[in-house]
Amino acid sequence: MSELENIAFKVRQHIIRMSTDGGCFVGASLSATDLIVYLYTSFLNINKDNLDDPDRDYLFLSKGHDVPALYGTFAEIGLMDPERLKNHLSVNDNIYWHPNTKIPGIEFHSGSLGHLPSVALGVAIDIKIRGGKNKVVCILGDGELNEGTCWEAVLVANAYKLDNLIFVIDRNQFQANMATEDLIPLEPLHDKFTAFGAAVKRIDGHSFDALNDAFSAYPFQEGKLNVIIADTVRGKGLPSISARADRWFCNFTHEEVESLLKELGGDTTTELTSETLVVR
Amino acid sequence: MSYEELLTELAVNDERYIVMTAENRALIRNLPAKLGKRFVDTGITEQTMVGAAAGLALRGRIPVLHALASFLSMRAFEFVRTDAGIPNLPVKLSAFIPGFLSDGNGATHQAIEDVSIMRGIPNVTVFAAADEQDLVGMIETIWNSPNPAYLRINTRKTDYQHTPFEIGKAEVISEGTDVTILTYGLLFEQALIATQILKDQGLSVGLLNMRSLKPVDEQAILKVAGSSKLLVTLEDHFNTGGLYSIVAETLLKHGATAKVMPYGLDKWFKPALLPDVLAYEGFTGKQIAEKILGHTTNAVQPTIATPEFAE
Numbered sequence: 386m387s388e389l390e391n392i393a394f395k396v397r398q399h400i401i402r403m404s405t406d407g408g409c410f411v412g413a414s415l416s417a418t419d420l421i422v423y424l425y426t427s428f429l430n431i432n433k434d435n436l437d438d439p440d441r442d443y444l445f446l447s448k449g450h451d452v453p454a455l456y457g458t459f460a461e462i463g464l465m466d467p468e469r470l471k472n473h474l475s476v477n478d479n480i481y482w483h484p485n486t487k488i489p490g491i492e493f494h495s496g497s498l499g500h501l502p503s504v505a506l507g508v509a510i511d512i513k514i515r516g517g518k519n520k521v522v523c524i525l526g527d528g529e530l531n532e533g534t535c536w537e538a539v540l541v542a543n544a545y546k547l548d549n550l551i552f553v554i555d556r557n558q559f560q561a562n563m564a565t566e567d568l569i570p571l572e573p574l575h576d577k578f579t580a581f582g583a584a585v586k587r588i589d590g591h592s593f594d595a596l597n598d599a600f601s602a603y604p605f606q607e608g609k610l611n612v613i614i615a616d617t618v619r620g621k622g623l624p625s626i627s628a629r630a631d632r633w634f635c636n637f638t639h640e641e642v643e644s645l646l647k648e649l650g651g652d653t654t655t656e657l658t659s660e661t662l663v664v665r
Numbered sequence: 666m667s668y669e670e671l672l673t674e675l676a677v678n679d680e681r682y683i684v685m686t687a688e689n690r691a692l693i694r695n696l697p698a699k700l701g702k703r704f705v706d707t708g709i710t711e712q713t714m715v716g717a718a719a720g721l722a723l724r725g726r727i728p729v730l731h732a733l734a735s736f737l738s739m740r741a742f743e744f745v746r747t748d749a750g751i752p753n754l755p756v757k758l759s760a761f762i763p764g765f766l767s768d769g770n771g772a773t774h775q776a777i778e779d780v781s782i783m784r785g786i787p788n789v790t791v792f793a794a795a796d797e798q799d800l801v802g803m804i805e806t807i808w809n810s811p812n813p814a815y816l817r818i819n820t821r822k823t824d825y826q827h828t829p830f831e832i833g834k835a836e837v838i839s840e841g842t843d844v845t846i847l848t849y850g851l852l853f854e855q856a857l858i859a860t861q862i863l864k865d866q867g868l869s870v871g872l873l874n875m876r877s878l879k880p881v882d883e884q885a886i887l888k889v890a891g892s893s894k895l896l897v898t899l900e901d902h903f904n905t906g907g908l909y910s911i912v913a914e915t916l917l918k919h920g921a922t923a924k925v926m927p928y929g930l931d932k933w934f935k936p937a938l939l940p941d942v943l944a945y946e947g948f949t950g951k952q953i954a955e956k957i958l959g960h961t962t963n964a965v966q967p968t969i970a971t972p973e974f975a976e
Binding site for chain 2: 439499507513
């Protein structure tokens with residue numbers, strides 16, 4: 386296991402441990418894990434000492450409900466005490482289902498879809514005005530692309546030639562209740578972004594080599610918004626919940642969590658009860 | 666001095682300012698050449714403009730946003746609430762053609778619930794200018810405050826010389842024991858006329874310019890509630906949630922009581938040119954005075970200027 390794979394494995398363990406006693410959006414968190422781990426370890430200039438530095442890079446987690454992957458990553462790279470993850474959903478802390486700025490390292494709260502592409506846009510415009518070199522990454526869900534504001538932001542980013550802005554699409558093929566292509570079809574997604582003026586790459590979002598190849602090419606093209614469509618699997622790492630429309634929000638029993646942790650290690654496949662799968 | 670001249674002066678000399686618009690340039694036609702990259706037109710994207718403004722504010726900027734009041738307050742509402750209100754960022758909304766000022770545009774463009782919904786967002790402050798001089802006198806204070814701000818733009822000219830603006834303070838135009846008119850924005854013009862007609866009829870008449878709607882001047886409201894037999898809340902806004910509600914909430918909060926006549930709208934108004942709208946809907950100074958009196962007079966209603974903008 387490579388170093389990044391090892392970190393991602395630990396992050397997925399954190400996510401699974403957060404999917405009980407109230408639960409979380411475990412499938413979407415697992416699909417975004419490798420993206421987030423790669424970005425914080427290998428691409429973004431963000432660390433505990435530069436969180437207030439205007440020259441730092443920015444990451445905006447627009448899909449929001451995948452925040453367990455972000456907190457798990459924070460715990461593994463020294464931005465957060467791993468013990469704090471045990472406070473998930475505690476009224477005495479601020480670790481809940483969507484990101485908020487009371488957690489150091491969170492740039493902006495999210496949860497209402499289609500907001501952070503425009504917030505990231507504003508940050509990117511300002512960096513351009515000031516002649517800064519920082520990079521601005523915004524992670525979007527594929528279902529989130531239903532929101533018209535995502536496309537407004539792409540149009541405006543094109544108009545302002547924001548080659549310092551990177552939209553990463555966690556293309557896990559599902560929105561809350563169903564496959565994206567069964568509800569509001571997105572394909573051909575690459576062509577849509579290209580037609581809107583972006584420079585687009587489509588890659589395997591679980592391959593650190595592919596992620597490295599894509600992000601190493603930043604900026605993809607002078608004056609163009611960078612878009613990475615990362616093909617991912619909802620529930621990646623857990624065959625018992627992977628790529629299933631009915632595995633959205635999960636609140637597992639403690640026994641199931643132990644079994645899922647073993648499943649993540651490849652030991653077994655978990656028998657899940659229907660009561661632990663909550664539709665929201 | 667005009668809105669555009671003062672905005673230009675402030676923005677040219679202060680790098681924090683970013684002038685934004687969702688392709689509504691009526692008030693800021695000369696700004697692109699003056700500000701270069703600090704002028705940002707996002708096109709017809711009110712939601713994205715507000716979100717981007719939050720991003721700019723995160724970076725220490727003071728974004729001043731221009732769009733029609735209707736779309737800024739309603740189409741972008743959740744962006745104002747979620748991206749500017751929750752984090753309390755200094756996003757400054759310049760809401761164009763609010764209330765009756767949308768004259769002939771029709772109901773889509775009628776922002777007559779904007780005060781209600783904007784003041785309902787924690788951290789967001791709400792202001793309305795009585796005329797151009799009032800507007801120019803308040804913007805620097807509003808833009809220098811740390812909060813998001815919603816400002817009803819009004820560039821019409823009156824002869825009234827306003828006193829210096831303070832956030833949270835009403836402007837006392839006159840004091841009276843029979844009736845006090847509380848108003849804001851465009852209708853200040855007609856309230857001046859109504860006040861004069863009422864005085865000519867022998868009444869003791871007060872007039873308050875409620876230019877700071879949130880925070881509101883509670884002491885000013887309580888004072889006139891105690892000293893005047895009748896309060897009239899005059900507004901080009903639905904009676905629900907606007908100044909009538911603000912006055913009612915204030916009285917209830919302080920255990921005070923007063924006789925209050927709501928003088929606002931209960932439905933969308935008839936689209937037409939502004940002078941005709943005011944006459945049709947019963948909002949000319951003479952009509953206001955006569956409704957308060959309960960009888961007609963031989964007063965003459967001065968001509969009402971048509972708006973400078975017809976967007």
